[in-house]
Amino acid sequence: MDFTKMLHKFTVVPSLTDELVALQRVAYNIWWCWEPDAINLFRRLDTELWEATRHNPVEMLGILQQTTLESLKNDEGFMAHLAMVDEKLSDYLAEKTWFQKTCNGSSQMKAAYFSMEFGLHESLPVYSGGLGILAGDHLKSASDLGLPLVGVGLLYRQGYFRQYLNNEGWQQEYYPENDFYNLPLTLERDAQGTPLSIELDFGPRRFKVHIWRVQVGRVPLYLLDTNLEENSPDDRLITAQLYGGDQEMRILQEILLGIGGIRALRALGIIPNVCHMNEGHAAFLALERILLLMEKRGVRFNEALEIVRAGNVFTTHTPVEAGIDHFPAELLDRYFGKYYRSLGLSRDDFLGLGRQNPKNPQETFCMAVLALKLAGHANGVSELHGEVSRKMWKNTWPELPEEQLPLTSITNGVHTRTWMSNHMASLLVRYLGTRWLDDPTDHNVWRRVSKIPDAELWRTRQSCREKLVDFARKRLKEQLVKVGATVKEIATAEEVLDPEVLTIGFARRFATYKRGTLLMRDLDRLARILNNTEMPVQIIFAGKAHPQDQEGKELIRQINQISDLERFRHRIVFIEDYDMAVARHLVQGVDVWLNTPRRPLEASGTSGMKVAFNGGLNMSILDGWWCEGYQGNNGWAIGKGEVYEDTEYQNQVESRAIYDLLEKEIVPHFYDRGSDGIPRSWIATMKASMQSLCPVFSTDRMVQEYAGRSYTPSYQQWKQLVDDNLALALDLARWKERTFKVWPLVRIEDASAQVADAVAVGSLVPVSAKVFLGDLPVEDVAVEGYFGVLDSTGNIQGGETVPLESVTPAGNGLYLFSGTIECRFCGRHGFMLRVMPRHKVLGNVYEPGYLLWG
Numbered sequence: 001m002d003f004t005k006m007l008h009k010f011t012v013v014p015s016l017t018d019e020l021v022a023l024q025r026v027a028y029n030i031w032w033c034w035e036p037d038a039i040n041l042f043r044r045l046d047t048e049l050w051e052a053t054r055h056n057p058v059e060m061l062g063i064l065q066q067t068t069l070e071s072l073k074n075d076e077g078f079m080a081h082l083a084m085v086d087e088k089l090s091d092y093l094a095e096k097t098w099f100q101k102t103c104n105g106s107s108q109m110k111a112a113y114f115s116m117e118f119g120l121h122e123s124l125p126v127y128s129g130g131l132g133i134l135a136g137d138h139l140k141s142a143s144d145l146g147l148p149l150v151g152v153g154l155l156y157r158q159g160y161f162r163q164y165l166n167n168e169g170w171q172q173e174y175y176p177e178n179d180f181y182n183l184p185l186t187l188e189r190d191a192q193g194t195p196l197s198i199e200l201d202f203g204p205r206r207f208k209v210h211i212w213r214v215q216v217g218r219v220p221l222y223l224l225d226t227n228l229e230e231n232s233p234d235d236r237l238i239t240a241q242l243y244g245g246d247q248e249m250r251i252l253q254e255i256l257l258g259i260g261g262i263r264a265l266r267a268l269g270i271i272p273n274v275c276h277m278n279e280g281h282a283a284f285l286a287l288e289r290i291l292l293l294m295e296k297r298g299v300r301f302n303e304a305l306e307i308v309r310a311g312n313v314f315t316t317h318t319p320v321e322a323g324i325d326h327f328p329a330e331l332l333d334r335y336f337g338k339y340y341r342s343l344g345l346s347r348d349d350f351l352g353l354g355r356q357n358p359k360n361p362q363e364t365f366c367m368a369v370l371a372l373k374l375a376g377h378a379n380g381v382s383e384l385h386g387e388v389s390r391k392m393w394k395n396t397w398p399e400l401p402e403e404q405l406p407l408t409s410i411t412n413g414v415h416t417r418t419w420m421s422n423h424m425a426s427l428l429v430r431y432l433g434t435r436w437l438d439d440p441t442d443h444n445v446w447r448r449v450s451k452i453p454d455a456e457l458w459r460t461r462q463s464c465r466e467k468l469v470d471f472a473r474k475r476l477k478e479q480l481v482k483v484g485a486t487v488k489e490i491a492t493a494e495e496v497l498d499p500e501v502l503t504i505g506f507a508r509r510f511a512t513y514k515r516g517t518l519l520m521r522d523l524d525r526l527a528r529i530l531n532n533t534e535m536p537v538q539i540i541f542a543g544k545a546h547p548q549d550q551e552g553k554e555l556i557r558q559i560n561q562i563s564d565l566e567r568f569r570h571r572i573v574f575i576e577d578y579d580m581a582v583a584r585h586l587v588q589g590v591d592v593w594l595n596t597p598r599r600p601l602e603a604s605g606t607s608g609m610k611v612a613f614n615g616g617l618n619m620s621i622l623d624g625w626w627c628e629g630y631q632g633n634n635g636w637a638i639g640k641g642e643v644y645e646d647t648e649y650q651n652q653v654e655s656r657a658i659y660d661l662l663e664k665e666i667v668p669h670f671y672d673r674g675s676d677g678i679p680r681s682w683i684a685t686m687k688a689s690m691q692s693l694c695p696v697f698s699t700d701r702m703v704q705e706y707a708g709r710s711y712t713p714s715y716q717q718w719k720q721l722v723d724d725n726l727a728l729a730l731d732l733a734r735w736k737e738r739t740f741k742v743w744p745l746v747r748i749e750d751a752s753a754q755v756a757d758a759v760a761v762g763s764l765v766p767v768s769a770k771v772f773l774g775d776l777p778v779e780d781v782a783v784e785g786y787f788g789v790l791d792s793t794g795n796i797q798g799g800e801t802v803p804l805e806s807v808t809p810a811g812n813g814l815y816l817f818s819g820t821i822e823c824r825f826c827g828r829h830g831f832m833l834r835v836m837p838r839h840k841v842l843g844n845v846y847e848p849g850y851l852l853w854g
């Protein structure tokens with residue numbers, strides 16, 4: 001008998017009287033996790049329970065006895081604390097924000113941010129790593145800055161796996177169930193109280209979806225859930241695990257995120273005009289926006305495409321091919337067979353949207369390509385990653401020189417208040433005032449770090465390290481108890497590490513390119529460094545390997561076996577189950593953060609930024625954000641940014657460079673103490689690091705950049721196209737069809753620059769061209785000179801363009817154009833001519849296949 005059918009289900013909620021409702025209000029707004037007074041309020045409720053629930057106030061309120069809650073009302077201290085926090089939350093929600101001040105509140109922009117994972121807090125485990133944490137920090141800063149933005153993601157029943165290690169040091173995974181009723185989630189309902197529900201019907205699947213809300217300060221995050229009784233068991237599994245399952249599961253999750261996400265927003269009455277795809281996972285949203293517009297306004301695919309593309313923003317996060325979704329055509333046939341027809345597309349047209357070369361049937365359907373083609377603004381996550389991405393995706397725009405590809409970069413950041421220790425924060429308030437809290441991007445405020453007395457900054461550093469050592473010992477003890485260690489072994493956990501010793505941290509996903517064991521290539525040398533009696537060093541590791549990544553798991557096993565050796569036992573510790581809580585302790589407590597990716601595979605990296613906000617120093621390969629952060633006096637670079645063919649050789653060179661740096665610079669620097677025991681020159685480096693990095697690498701700066709460089713222009717272009725009943729969009733689509741039809745006849749007959757073989761710098765060189773346009777009106781083309789210094793392979797490097805004006809029609813569809821180029825740099829120059837369509841309102845229009853070089 002199936003008892004589940006007979007169960008009558010109901011939810012029991014804590015009964016909080018009026019005085020205590022505020023407790024619930026605060027618990028249900030994740031804002032509390034970046035407000036120390038709120039955190040202290042919950043900890044004060046019950047310290048043990050606070051730890052046992054993984055810092056989950058909603059669960060705590062459910063567990064605490066009614067009598068305990070009742071008695072709080074008589075605790076004046078507690079009630080005053082609660083009132084203060086509640087008022088802070090109200091003030092926060094009411095204050096005038098950066099966005100209101102800079103946009104006068106007049107913008108009608110409505111942005112939606114789509115991501116497969118969101119890392120807001122350890123108690124809401126729906127994230128796996130960097131991508132999710134970045135998304136969480138993005139929402140937090142969007143809230144602080146007052147951006148009109150909502151988040152969209154999936155609500156996983158199990159989230160990402162939890163990690164523990166067996167006796168051999170081999171990673172084991174388990175998947176605890178998330179109990180939605182013990183999380184800060186609210187099920188969205190209609191006016192009658194029925195849960196809002198949307199339906200998806202794709203290929204063999206047809207299922208319903210519920211929408212849950214997490215409030216992140218001012219920003220709502222909507223999470224989709226298919227685990228409903230009315231769905232088939234298979235469909236209920238779609239939101240079971242983050243990055244679990246096979247390709248088919250992945251495409252289903254992405255259909256749910258992109259298409260389901262847009263439908264969910266519509267069910268909530270939200271029609272965003274700017275949609276941000278955080279990684280390619282969300283790219284199907286563009287198709288659904290197009291379909292919606294086609295249905296609502298009776299327009300065709302191409303017309304809707306112009307509008308939707310203008311209103312989409314795409315951020316790519318990985319230069320690692322394996323990190324990008326590719327789907328075989330059969331899978332798209334199965335799920336999109338009906339859908340692409342309703343878009344009015346042929347199978348080839350549809351599959352072409354996911355290919356760099358739409359005509360190449362060998363290319364699988366790539367979500368990043370789909371996103372690039374359907375987003376008007378696209379970016380990588382650091383300057384170097386922008387460059388690498390342009391190389392990686394250049395075939396999507398075959399006629400454009402690399403530096404002109406519509407793929408820029410916006411460097412990542414971290415949410416200051418989430419990652420900075422209270423200790424450091426209160427020290428900063430004392431010496432910097434509170435302005436760094438309101439505007440962490442102000443360089444002038446951070447300059448005042450120099451005013452903090454060395455002794456005080458050092459005391460703060462010391463006590464943060466002590467806290468980390470305490471935490472590591474406690475976790476190690478718990479780990480040992482779990483695997484049944486002897487009493488003696490457990491007792492030794494009390495003695496590992498030393499709160500006075502230079503502490504290096506390394507915590508990240510154990511993907512092989514991050515090279516977690518680079519430091520362990522020469523164990524004798526490492527042992528000499530760590531066990532130096534005058535100047536000892538200790539290392540704390542943490543990190544998970546993807547459950548299917550055997551190589552990654554092997555690295556974890558090696559580290560654990562090495563840390564078990566007698567000579568390393570007190571100096572190397574691996575903390576299990578890396579999550580946001582472990583990360584917080586580490587980044588707040590370490591002196592040096594080690595980062596060893598194989599350049600250029602770390603798109604940005606963010607953990608090192610968290611360290612910088614806490615006065616720790618970075619020691620890193622010049623990759624990702626560190627290429628921009630490193631300034632010579634504010635941390636250390638391993639190598640000079642070389643890229644080697646032979647990775648084994650590279651590993652050898654770079655591991656030696658690490659040992660050299662430690663032996664010759666870092667360790668002596670740290671132990672170079674004055675008579676008062678204070679390492680003055682180390683503190684000078686700390687101060688230089690904070691002054692140079694804190695104002696730059698926050699999500700406040702990052703979100704402001706997204707707002708200014710992506711969202712606002714995206715919104716304005718979208719608006720320009722839809723105003724007047726979509727007038728411009730309709731015109732543009734028709735104009736493109738007309739122009740592209742006659743384009744194949746356009747030819748460059750002749751191009752010349754009247755120039756001697758050598759000219760002086762600053763010379764103006766006249767250039768001219770004869771172009772055959774056939775029936776194309778001359779005002780519909782742009783003719784440009786493209787010129788610049790040649791590199792060793794004879795290609796123009798970082799070229800400039802100048803427009804050429806039409807001077808005379810030469811009859812029979814021929815036109816003469818002329819202009820001048822200015823030779824501003826010395827060296828061998830090259831000059832080329834290009835012709836592309838030009839729209840009378842929008843200017844030059846590039847579309848693959850419609851740009852001619854001569």
Ligand SMILES: *Cc1c(COP(=O)(O)O)cnc(C)c1O
Pocket residue numbers: 128129130131133507508509578579580583584604605606607608610
């Ligand atoms: C910050 C953070 C990350 C991202 O760190 P990287 O520097 O990108 O490796 C991953 N996981 C957790 C838990 C984090 O807090």
